[in-house]
Each structure stands twice: as C-alpha cells, then as structure tokens.
Amino acid sequence: MSKQADSLQIANVSRRRFLKGMAGAGALVLAVRWTPSFAQDQEKAYGADAMPNGWVDDPNVFISIDPDGTVTVTNHRAEMGQGIRTSLVMVVADELGADWDRVRVEQAEGNEKKYGNQNTDGSRSMRHWFEPMRRAGAAARTMLEQAAAQQWSVPVSECKAGVHTVVHQPSGRALGFGDLAEAAAQLPVPERSTLQLKPASEWRYIGKNSGPQPDGKIGQRPLAIDGEEIVEGRAVYGADVRLDGMLYAVIARPPVYGAKLGSFDDSKALKVPGVVKVVTVGGQPIAFNPLGGVAVVAENTWAAIAGRNALSIQWDNSTAGDNASYDSIAYRKKLEQTAKSPGKVIREKGDAEAALADADRRVEATYYMPHLAQAPMEPPVAIARIVDGKAEIWGPVQNPQATRDTVAGRLGMDPAKVTVNVTLLGGGFGRKSKPDFVVEAADLSRQFGGRPVRVQWTREDDLHHSYFHAVSLDHLEAGLDGEGRPLAWRHRTLSPSIGSLFGPDPKHKGEFELGMGFSTMPFDIPAIRLENPEASAHVRIGWYRAVYNLPHAFAIQSFASEMAAAAGRDHRDYLLELLGPARKIDPRDFGDSWNYDENPQLYPIDIGRMRAVVEKATEAAGWGREMPKGRGLGLAVHHSFVAYTAVVLDVEVTDAGDVIVHNADMAFDCGPQVNPDRIRSQLEGACVMGIGIGLHSEISAENGRIQQDNFHQYQIPRMSHAPRNIRVHLINGGFDEPLGGVGEPGMPPVAPALCNAIFAATGKRIRRLPVGDQLRS
Amino acid sequence: MSTINTTINGKSEAIQDVDPSTPLLWVLRDHLGLVGTKYGCGIAQCGACTVHIDGSPVRSCSTPVSAAQGKSVTTIEGLAVNVGALTAVQQAWVEHDVPQCGYCQAGQIMSATALLKANPNPSDADIDAAMSGNFCRCGTYPRIRAAIHSAAKAQRGEKA
Ligand code: FES
Ligand code: FES
Numbered sequence A: 001m002s003k004q005a006d007s008l009q010i011a012n013v014s015r016r017r018f019l020k021g022m023a024g025a026g027a028l029v030l031a032v033r034w035t036p037s038f039a040q041d042q043e044k045a046y047g048a049d050a051m052p053n054g055w056v057d058d059p060n061v062f063i064s065i066d067p068d069g070t071v072t073v074t075n076h077r078a079e080m081g082q083g084i085r086t087s088l089v090m091v092v093a094d095e096l097g098a099d100w101d102r103v104r105v106e107q108a109e110g111n112e113k114k115y116g117n118q119n120t121d122g123s124r125s126m127r128h129w130f131e132p133m134r135r136a137g138a139a140a141r142t143m144l145e146q147a148a149a150q151q152w153s154v155p156v157s158e159c160k161a162g163v164h165t166v167v168h169q170p171s172g173r174a175l176g177f178g179d180l181a182e183a184a185a186q187l188p189v190p191e192r193s194t195l196q197l198k199p200a201s202e203w204r205y206i207g208k209n210s211g212p213q214p215d216g217k218i219g220q221r222p223l224a225i226d227g228e229e230i231v232e233g234r235a236v237y238g239a240d241v242r243l244d245g246m247l248y249a250v251i252a253r254p255p256v257y258g259a260k261l262g263s264f265d266d267s268k269a270l271k272v273p274g275v276v277k278v279v280t281v282g283g284q285p286i287a288f289n290p291l292g293g294v295a296v297v298a299e300n301t302w303a304a305i306a307g308r309n310a311l312s313i314q315w316d317n318s319t320a321g322d323n324a325s326y327d328s329i330a331y332r333k334k335l336e337q338t339a340k341s342p343g344k345v346i347r348e349k350g351d352a353e354a355a356l357a358d359a360d361r362r363v364e365a366t367y368y369m370p371h372l373a374q375a376p377m378e379p380p381v382a383i384a385r386i387v388d389g390k391a392e393i394w395g396p397v398q399n400p401q402a403t404r405d406t407v408a409g410r411l412g413m414d415p416a417k418v419t420v421n422v423t424l425l426g427g428g429f430g431r432k433s434k435p436d437f438v439v440e441a442a443d444l445s446r447q448f449g450g451r452p453v454r455v456q457w458t459r460e461d462d463l464h465h466s467y468f469h470a471v472s473l474d475h476l477e478a479g480l481d482g483e484g485r486p487l488a489w490r491h492r493t494l495s496p497s498i499g500s501l502f503g504p505d506p507k508h509k510g511e512f513e514l515g516m517g518f519s520t521m522p523f524d525i526p527a528i529r530l531e532n533p534e535a536s537a538h539v540r541i542g543w544y545r546a547v548y549n550l551p552h553a554f555a556i557q558s559f560a561s562e563m564a565a566a567a568g569r570d571h572r573d574y575l576l577e578l579l580g581p582a583r584k585i586d587p588r589d590f591g592d593s594w595n596y597d598e599n600p601q602l603y604p605i606d607i608g609r610m611r612a613v614v615e616k617a618t619e620a621a622g623w624g625r626e627m628p629k630g631r632g633l634g635l636a637v638h639h640s641f642v643a644y645t646a647v648v649l650d651v652e653v654t655d656a657g658d659v660i661v662h663n664a665d666m667a668f669d670c671g672p673q674v675n676p677d678r679i680r681s682q683l684e685g686a687c688v689m690g691i692g693i694g695l696h697s698e699i700s701a702e703n704g705r706i707q708q709d710n711f712h713q714y715q716i717p718r719m720s721h722a723p724r725n726i727r728v729h730l731i732n733g734g735f736d737e738p739l740g741g742v743g744e745p746g747m748p749p750v751a752p753a754l755c756n757a758i759f760a761a762t763g764k765r766i767r768r769l770p771v772g773d774q775l776r777s
Numbered sequence B: 001m002s003t004i005n006t007t008i009n010g011k012s013e014a015i016q017d018v019d020p021s022t023p024l025l026w027v028l029r030d031h032l033g034l035v036g037t038k039y040g041c042g043i044a045q046c047g048a049c050t051v052h053i054d055g056s057p058v059r060s061c062s063t064p065v066s067a068a069q070g071k072s073v074t075t076i077e078g079l080a081v082n083v084g085a086l087t088a089v090q091q092a093w094v095e096h097d098v099p100q101c102g103y104c105q106a107g108q109i110m111s112a113t114a115l116l117k118a119n120p121n122p123s124d125a126d127i128d129a130a131m132s133g134n135f136c137r138c139g140t141y142p143r144i145r146a147a148i149h150s151a152a153k154a155q156r157g158e159k160a
Helices: A084-096 A125-152 A177-185 A227-231 A267-271 A301-309 A321-325 A328-338 A352-358 A400-411 A436-447 A459-464 A549-567 A571-579 A607-621 A676-695 A750-762 B024-031 B088-095 B105-118 B124-131 B141-155
Strands: A008-012 A028-034 A063-065 A071-075 A103-107 A159-161 A165-168 A174-176 A247-252 A260-265 A275-281 A293-298 A312-316 A344-349 A361-369 A381-387 A390-395 A418-422 A453-456 A472-480 A486-494 A527-532 A631-640 A643-653 A659-669 A725-730 B004-008 B011-015 B050-053 B056-059 B072-074
Touching (some): A063 A177, A125 A159, A174 A177, A227 B088, A267 A301, A275 A436, A301 A453, A352 A472, A352 A527, A400 A418, A472 A549, A486 A549, A549 A631, A643 A676, A643 A750, A676 B141, B088 B105, B088 B141
Parallel strands (some): A071 A103, B004 B072
Antiparallel strands (some): A028 A063, A063 A071, A361 A472, A381 A453, B050 B056
C-alpha cells in the first residue's frame, strides 16, 4: 500500500538468540527490519520513515512460537489505555492464523535499534505499524506452511495454514503450529515480494468488533488482552514493581520554574520513623531533565511523604528571571493587549485587511484556554537500580528510548548499559513521554550505591510540576457581506511554544504547532490572514493529548458558530458552506510541510471527509429539531492527526447555571478501523476529557507557583459529568485509505461543541475556558 | 509501635512495625505487597485506593491502618475466590472492555461491588451518586455505567 511497505525486510534471527533470557523464548523468532531503499534517499521521509530510528537502525518486531503452540508477540509500543497491546498483537495473530486463546503478549524493553521507533505519542502506533506487523505474521505463516510441506514431502502450494494448524488440503492431514515451529525456524525467511497478505475477507480479528455493540449484538473480536489481569488487580503498573532492598523517595522540587535550591533544614524530616536519609538531586530546567530539589529517601512511601512534609526549604528564585512573578491572569490580559496588534504572518490569501474594512458586518471575538495538566491517574513513578555498571529502570514511559538516552546521559553511561523495562502506564496523555521522573530515580540509585530506589510523585507533585499545556489566546475577526457570507478571516494566535522547553524561548509557535489546525484552517474564504504574535513561556510547557489542536479548534469552531449567528444562519449549514465543496488540499499550499509527518499526497486535508463527519454527526443527533427550554445542540468539526472528527453535544443549562451534557454524537473517520471497539472507547474517553477541558479544568499560577494542589482544586470529569450516551459513529473505514490517528483526534472538537451548545441553549457565549461558574447567576 | 490484628482477603494478619496512623493504602502496598490498590491523590478525592472494610467501601489513602484493627479488609486481589474466577462485576467489566489504562479500575470495581451489594438494581442516578468519587482520567464512565447495569442483571439471575 504505502511505499514504506516496499522497504520491509524480514530476517530470521532465531539462531542469533535475540530472545536469550526472555521468558518463553520459542523456536521460531522473526525480526522485521524496516530500511528505506537508497532510491528514496532523495525524497523526504514520511510516516515511520521520518521517526528517529524508524529507518536508520533495526526496527524489529518479534514473533515466537513454542513447541506447545503458544504464540508470543512482542509489543514494542507503550500501553497507556489506547489498547495497542491488544490491537497490534491482533494484527499479527490474524495474518499468522493464530488462535487468540493461544497468543500472549510480551512487552519490549526500550531499544529502538532493535525494535524501531517506540516513542508512543502523536497517535502513530497503528498507522506506522499495521503494515510491518501484518508482514511479520504473513512471513511466519509461510514458513510454517513450508515446514509442513517438507514434513509431508508435498508441494507447499497444497499446504495452507488454518487456525493454529497447517492442513494438507488434498489429504486433510494437519499439523499444529507448535509441531512445526522448530522445523520452520530452520527455514530461510521468504522474500518480502513473495509474501501473500491475507485478503480482508479472511481476517478473523482485524476490523472486527468485540464486546456488546451499540446494536445489542456481541462482537466476535477478542477482548482486551490485559482485561482480566486489570480487573483482578494483577496488572503491573510503574509503582507496582517491587525489588529487594528497595528504597522509597519523594522529592521537593522548586515551585517556580527555573528556581534552584537555596538552603534547607532536614532535622525534622530525619526524625520521621522510616526516613533513611535526605539528599539533593541536581536539576536543570530544560528538556527531559529533572527540576532538581531535595529527596527524602525512606523505607516506605508513607515515611518518605511524611519526611518531605517535615522539610523546611528556602528556594532561590534568582535563576528564575520573571518566572517568579508569573501570574496567569495578568498574563492573559497581556496577551489580550498583544493580540490587538499584528504579529508574524503565517499565511495570507487576498487582502484580508481591506476586505475586513469593506465588509457589511464584522464579527470579532477573543478566546482563551488556560494551562492544563495531563494528570494521568497514575502519577509519575519510576524505579532504578545500578548493578555492575549497568542501570536497570522500570517505569511507565511513553518514550523508552528517550528515557534510556536521558538516563544514560545523567549517569555518564553508554545507553547500551541502560535497560528500560516498560510497565503498563496508568494513563499518559503526553506527560509520560518526558522521563524527568525516571532520571530522578536513576540519580538517587547512584547516590545509594546502586540500591533500587523508587521515586513516587504525589498528586501535588504531578500538578505543580507537569509539562503544562500552554495557555492560548486566539483573536479572530471576520467580515461578512450583506447576505452574511464570509469575505475575510483574520486569526491571531498567541501561545508559548514547546520550543521553549528545548532551548532559548522562540516566542513564536513552530511549524508543527501552527500545523495543528491553525495554518491548516480549511475554510473556503476569499481573504485570509493568519498571524502569530509573540508569547513567552513562564512555566514548563509540554504536550498534552491533541496539543495545540485544542485551542485552535476551540477558537475556530466557536467563531464559525458566532459567524453563523451573526449571519442569522443555521450553524451546520453555515459550517458546510465555510468548508466549501469536497476537495483535497495539499497542506503545503497552506505553508504546512509538517502534516503530522505524513506524506501530503497520501494524506491531504480532505474536505469531503470533513463534510461527511459533519453530516453524519448532525444527522445522528437529530440536528434542527425543536429543543426544550434551556437545552441546545452544539456542533464542531476538526481535522487532526490525519483523521476527521465532528461532535454534536446535547446540553442543558439549568436555572442554577449547571451544565448537563445529556448526549454526544461523534462521527469519526480515521480511515481503516483495525480495532473498531477500541477506537470507539478512545473517542468516548476523548469526549469525557474534552468536556472536562470545557467545564472545569484549569491550572493557574501566582508568583510563579501553580495554585492547584490536588483534585479538589484541579477538577477533572466525574461519572456525573459524562454524557449518559456517547454514540460514536465510525465512518469510511475502507482499507484502501491510509490509516489515520485515533488516540488524540477525538479531543479538539469537544470543548467548542460544548460552548456552541451552551450558546444554543442560553444565548450566552463562553469565550474563556473553563466554563466554571460563568453561567451562574 | 503496636501490632494491628486484622483480616485481609480472608487471611489473618498481625501487622507490626508500622505507625498506627499510617494510611492503610501504604501498608497494603509497601508492607504487604498488595499493589492492586492504587494511589491517585492521597486525599480521598479520586477513589483509586478504594477497599472494603467489613464490606463497606473506604478510601484507604485516608484511613489509618489502625481502623482495620479487628476488622476484615477486602482488596481487589481478594474479590474473586481465586484467580480466574471473576465476580459478576469483574466479568461485566471484562465483557464491556471497560478498562482503558486500567489504573482506576480496581477502585471502580470495589465501589461498584459495594453499590450492588447495597442496591441490587441501581438507577442511573444511584450510579452517579455511588460512583462520583471514583475518577477515571481515561473517561470510561459510559462503560462503567453499562457494566454495572449488566452485573446487576447477572447478579439478579437475569440474562445480561
Ligand atoms: S488515592 Fe485515595 S482517594 Fe485518591
Ligand atoms: S481506565 Fe485509565 S484512569 Fe480509568
């Protein structure tokens, strides 16, 4: 399908003992290596080819089959709730012909030379790995068929793999995968060009549903591979790893970004029973390094927490510059002022200023989205030990190779001497792609002679020292003609850049940040001007599920609704007109050559697909029907992570100003749907998290300190905030389209749909998130 | 430091060398190695640490271990009689593919189990009331609700 597939090589590595030391090492071991051919050197790399170690080194995916028939698939992507351990294994099992009940999954350690890129973010796992995993499965199946043919001395064309067996079709003889594994392992791996992938009609798992379906039927696909262990409390997350002689550490970090340790008094902390020692941890407020601070190291977690509470610390803000006076309310006001003047021009079409000046009517609005913390349910936690000059890590990390490299840098070790064991993640959302917390554990283990140390972040630590979603202010103006049709659109977006984390603050968003729905704004309007005035960072900024798509979609989709209202038009009809006719836009025509690192020819911005999700979501929600008093439908659509989402929320605002989201209709088009039920659950989760962003969640700062200590102040959605019905409508889904992202693209349209519904219900326009108590009388 | 005599998952335990004010959560996790019960907030907000004491749900992060003296504590590990023999609630959770990351689910299941014991046929409003102290950052609430209704039916002997 894609050109990447052409470059797939498969090597039999069983004799090289790649699985040495791994539990359940089987006879047949396959490695998939993904190397671009030289002919493509001239071209820009896309997709997995563009990822670090995606093509330079040895990306390997393993299958092993034990003599007893157990098939073990190594999953090299981080599992944080998106279900990748199930979905990728399902792909292999299907191509192989394995019986799901005899398939197990093994989690790969961090090693990109061996496995290929493992950085699990950007909604990339399935879209980058579907093809290689299929081919790995197909190659193994072919070898099993060849082994059977040899055993029976018959032509291989007469042997066909069924479910966990190979059958000699003329005679009906059969041998199990386990019986054939050893012989198959002796065979050369078939040429890639000879591999026969199964037609979709033969798939048993891919594209099939599991569990109870919206139509009441029970799906056929296997259930989540970790489901039982999770419900029995046996699944192992970061904090659940226990090593002999392990110490427990809790760290006090500087409350102001860039501040350092002044002096401290640990005499009270040392009196807490169970506290072993108090030490300092060096820090540097850049990239994935820890922030530094004072660590209380104890015999158990509670002693470490109590010890930390007993510390008395003077922080030195002299290195923090104006971060020490950062006040997020004052900062918002400053951005509002800055937004009144032109900024760096990002995209221009026609003469927007002249068109605005000539317009019959002007619409103008300013939107604000605050800082957010990812707040995964499992706060950051990691365990490290150092034995014989080798470090071993256990942790819930989204980016195991970056973890390995950063730990190695800190310890002054060759990365080859650092082993990163990836546990299950109790949620990630971008927070756990930054391994600062792992480096802390490694540093402390070194300070304790290599003894195992677990660093546990409390919820307070997590909220105070997140890599925060940047605040964002978006100012929009539109000019309409006498009929209400759009003539001009001007959008200024202001937000600190993630670039501030990695070097001098660029003060402007980078191409990938702008490409998240800002520069790629798809409306068909005669004159467009997009600007990005300056904004600097004062806290640690990082990515949060869907990243800058969140504020861009909030502003653009709210404003489209405001324009429709100003024009006296139905929002859906007006939105479809703004989108214009079905067409495919090359994002480079908008100045975006990033395009989520995907080939713009394979992945254009497809307005037809955008229209289709709008039409589906509105139709399913009964758009246009009469709504009871205080209740309204709100709509938004967004393209992100090369997928398309439209949301309609059915919202009630009570007399007291409480918001109840009754129903959600989400239409989603991510191209092929490998694991439809898991896609549905990701969209459900995005809906709930998006409602939280709309209604409650806000991180604020005063004097450089984060003001939210725990969940009583940083509100995340509860059961009662979730819609009673979230109906996810998966459309398109043909395997002739390239795969899109799933984990993130559900998020961006939710908050604007919520605010548009509030407007429909009450006539009140929410432009500053969260809604909070803005609707209370 | 005194000894705390308690029953945990049906087994009597004499817990020694622990300050009686230590939260039960950390005794379960660090001292007894029962790590199925999770830490999420430490201040009785999120429900990740929910266990049963004499059948009632409590937030173990904010319950001193001394409160377990002479009582019977059940954690997620002790809910099913043995590994693989899931309760109706656990079974419904698996069938509805409720967990995403799964980290909150031990607490959710403990709360749901207590709810169904007290109220074998909960309404949606009952579910909201009983489950609103259990956060799920992954947003699995619609499936939790559906699974509770299924488990309630199964426990009443109706077809789910
Ligand atoms: S950890 Fe106990 S309620 Fe959150
Ligand atoms: S399943 Fe992830 S927090 Fe609930």
